[in-house]
Amino acid sequence: MNVGYDGRVFRPLNNPPGSPTGLYRQRGNLIWAEFGGGRLHFGRLVGTCDETGTITATYCQLATDGSVTAGSLTSVPGRTPEGVLTLTEHWHRLDGSTGISVIEEVDASLAPASPLTIELAQPQPR
Template identity: 50%
Template sequence: MTLRDDLRPGAAPVPDVHSYDLPSYDLPSYDLPSYDGRVFGPPRPTPGSVVGHYHQQDELVWADFAGGPVRTGRLVGVRDRAGVIEAAYCQIMTDGEVVAGRCLSTPTVLGDGRVRLTEQWRRADGSAGVSVIQELPIQEYPHD
């Protein structure tokens, strides 16, 4: 079962992280530019919003994020040529709770060239949902 299959509506509970196949990346060209150096947050960020700093090397994508109820978090995954990211994440909340899960992030290029990610996520506790984040212009980074 792939992560894409697992995140379909009505899918079975998330299997162990080692039980799904990752896609093959045999060609270095991509339809969407690199995620490296991009900063993502909510479409309308405010001071204290969760903001993620993304990095990419070849097909590997990772991010560090924090803000609001998230004390710190990490995302690690792979992307395909269309820019879709399959990843696992773990975050420590400000109340000390540890939250982990997996997500499938599908990009849309906005009219100004920035990227919006629609994220289908499923936590280890079985909860699931959809979130939308988008690339933030530098002047929109929220500051505490």
């Protein structure tokens, strides 16, 4: 599947409210994304895309509880019966956990806010 990812926005399958959303960018075979929302302040993904549209990347993300998660993934493109672009993500975190997630393209209006606009909680005095 020949896919151009630049400017596409993805969210977990079935678009649940409050889910993290990612804005993907592409130049040639280079891929990167910023994502946030829900339980995530923000995250970043960087990697490459092959001629089939499969993405191989690493990611890191900062959750609203202050935890950081990092790992690698391979995302394989597909389509729903309605023709919506999906990515089946086979992920492996640095802590050793693994899993499969499916994200789908959503309207660009759902793109995440820039990390520069996120208001973080101020540290409390001790």
